Amino acid sequence: MTIVDLITQEAGGERRRILMAACVAGATSMFVLIGANVVASAPKLSGLPAAGLFALVVVGHYLSAKYVYYRTATVVESALHRIKISIVDKLEKADIQGVERIGTAEIYDGITENLSVVSNYGPLISAFLQAALILAFAVLYIAWISLPTFIAVTFLLTIGYVTYRGRAKELERYLQRLGDARVAFFEKLTDLLKGFKEVKLSRRRGRDICTDIERSSEVLRGFNLKSGEMNSDNFIFASSNLYALLGVIVLVIPQHIDVESSALVSIVAAILFLWGPMTVLITGAPAYIRSNVALSRARTLEEKLDKAIQETRIALDVEDAWKGGFGAIAGRGIEFEYVSDDGDGAFRIGPLDVDIAEGEIVFIVGGNGSGKSTALKVLTGLYPPTGGELLVGGIRVDSSNVAAYREKISAIYSDFHLFAKLYGLLDVDPAAVHRLIAQMDLQQKTSFENKGFTNRNLSTGQRKRLAMIVALLEDRPICVFDEWAADQDPEFRAYFYEEILPALKQRGKTVIAVTHDDRFFHCADRVITMEYGRIRSVERA
Numbered sequence: 001m002t003i004v005d006l007i008t009q010e011a012g013g014e015r016r017r018i019l020m021a022a023c024v025a026g027a028t029s030m031f032v033l034i035g036a037n038v039v040a041s042a043p044k045l046s047g048l049p050a051a052g053l054f055a056l057v058v059v060g061h062y063l064s065a066k067y068v069y070y071r072t073a074t075v076v077e078s079a080l081h082r083i084k085i086s087i088v089d090k091l092e093k094a095d096i097q098g099v100e101r102i103g104t105a106e107i108y109d110g111i112t113e114n115l116s117v118v119s120n121y122g123p124l125i126s127a128f129l130q131a132a133l134i135l136a137f138a139v140l141y142i143a144w145i146s147l148p149t150f151i152a153v154t155f156l157l158t159i160g161y162v163t164y165r166g167r168a169k170e171l172e173r174y175l176q177r178l179g180d181a182r183v184a185f186f187e188k189l190t191d192l193l194k195g196f197k198e199v200k201l202s203r204r205r206g207r208d209i210c211t212d213i214e215r216s217s218e219v220l221r222g223f224n225l226k227s228g229e230m231n232s233d234n235f236i237f238a239s240s241n242l243y244a245l246l247g248v249i250v251l252v253i254p255q256h257i258d259v260e261s262s263a264l265v266s267i268v269a270a271i272l273f274l275w276g277p278m279t280v281l282i283t284g285a286p287a288y289i290r291s292n293v294a295l296s297r298a299r300t301l302e303e304k305l306d307k308a309i310q311e312t313r314i315a316l317d318v319e320d321a322w323k324g325g326f327g328a329i330a331g332r333g334i335e336f337e338y339v340s341d342d343g344d345g346a347f348r349i350g351p352l353d354v355d356i357a358e359g360e361i362v363f364i365v366g367g368n369g370s371g372k373s374t375a376l377k378v379l380t381g382l383y384p385p386t387g388g389e390l391l392v393g394g395i396r397v398d399s400s401n402v403a404a405y406r407e408k409i410s411a412i413y414s415d416f417h418l419f420a421k422l423y424g425l426l427d428v429d430p431a432a433v434h435r436l437i438a439q440m441d442l443q444q445k446t447s448f449e450n451k452g453f454t455n456r457n458l459s460t461g462q463r464k465r466l467a468m469i470v471a472l473l474e475d476r477p478i479c480v481f482d483e484w485a486a487d488q489d490p491e492f493r494a495y496f497y498e499e500i501l502p503a504l505k506q507r508g509k510t511v512i513a514v515t516h517d518d519r520f521f522h523c524a525d526r527v528i529t530m531e532y533g534r535i536r537s538v539e540r541a
């Protein structure tokens with residue numbers, strides 16, 4: 001899809017009006033030229049009526065050109081708004097693995113950088129359209145004055161166009177590579193910002209990553225320079241073309257064909273008049289290609305998200321199959337394997353056979369990298385099993401009902417995120433939040449206002465307590481905690497195992513918690529030990 005297609009689609013019924021206004025803007029420009037030429041060659045025509053007509057044409061040009069620019073900009077912006085909303089909508093529908101595969105850098109680049117290129121250059125299309133129309137009118141005017149000059153003009157314009165077409169493809173390729181280089185640059189920059197503390201502790205690390213970023217920036221510089229060079233080459237070639245055209249008209253044509261000197265003056269005036277629109281076309285062409293490439297990159301992101309949605313085909317608005325209680329969670333030969341980027345074998349878990357009864361507290365324990373968090377994500381329906389099946393209350397969890405199953409779960413994963421507002425709980429009773437803030441001993445640190453916590457800049461353990469408040473407010477039948485207690489002080493650690501978990505059990509909740517706290521294993525009904533992605537043992541606590 002090109003920017004023209006985008007505007008045409010979005011403008012709908014208005015596109016004819018915009019095109020008509022562009023024609024009026026182009027035609028009025030030409031009237032100015034013709035009028036000036038006619039009056040200059042016949043001064044007796046000047047006077048108040050001619051001045052009035054001239055002023056009318058100028059006003060007509062002003063109004064129509066303004067309308068075209070304003071409407072095109074509006075149409076482009078509303079199309080971009082739609083694309084943004086559509087990407088965000090697809091992001092919401094896509095599943096975790098698909099989004100992880102695309103990566104945040106590409107998503108940011110698609111939705112910010114590329115769309116702002118279209119926003120900046122898109123409205124120029126109106127100037128481009130007017131310039132093309134003025135060019136067409138001027139060429140017709142030249143044909144009317146002198147046919148041989150028209151042929152010479154058309155010939156040189158054709159050469160210019162053919163050269164531009166050849167270079168446009170090359171420029172397009174460069175811009176695509178420039179986009180890839182920009183994503184790589186963003187990834188490295190994100191790495192630097194996320195690891196800022198580590199960088200501050202090691203100048204050598206800082207230098208290494210900055211060298212890598214510099215290299216990336218160098219690649220970007222090369223691509224930018226090359227595309228700029230191609231633009232200016234085009235510009236220089238086109239202006240030289242116009243100079244050559246002037247030379248042909250003034251020096252060559254009169255030697256071979258009879259052209260009146262007044263006609264020659266009019267033609268020269270027309271060629272000079274063409275200079276402005278030609279400049280717009282020459283400088284606008286790379287902007288046009290740039291916005292087309294940016295648009296295609298945003299579209300590619302949409303397609304990748306569509307693919308991610310297609311792959312999982314998760315039905316979002318489904319009837320809740322577990323309305324009357326969900327029963328036991330059972331894994332039957334469950335397997336899961338990460339997708340490997342380099343083709344080497346990725347980490348896999350399973351086959352796992354596991355049964356978790358409703359209302360039970362189960363701990364998952366095991367060494368680092370044994371697959372506890374991965375198993376948790378499969379058991380909570382975040383990662384679809386690549387083998388075996390997950391049964392909840394006897395019902396097989398698959399793409400048709402997993403969305404409903406996820407709604408049963410309150411989870412605090414180890415890489416949890418605290419949102420600025422309590423999204424999903426915006427209608428919560430503030431008194432309940434304040435009570436829980438006090439229960440988590442955070443009343444000195446934060447409060448609840450405007451549907452969000454007033455302060456989220458807390459220690460990791462305190463932030464986890466805020467996440468616990470959210471989980472408790474959600475009040476869902478299954479609670480999942482991934483090493484929640486690991487960052488708590490001894491009192492709160494004990495409070496978690498000896499107060500919070502029993503209270504949840506008493507309320508009939510099923511609790512699955514990943515932990516390393518062997519001192520508190522007795523607080524679980526059963527302890528599942530994992531090793532190398534498999535279950536080593538299941539013991540009653």
Ligand SMILES: Nc1ncnc2c1ncn2[C@@H]1O[C@H](COP(=O)(O)OP(=O)(O)OP(=O)(O)O)[C@@H](O)[C@H]1O
Pocket residue numbers: 338339346347366367368369370371372373374375
């Ligand atoms: N997003 C991912 N993509 C690919 N592989 C991953 C990903 N996350 C984890 N892994 C792989 O899965 C393995 C198990 O990770 P997991 O987080 O499940 O272990 P864990 O038992 O929870 O470890 P820990 O106790 O250290 O938290 C890791 O060693 C890693 O190889």
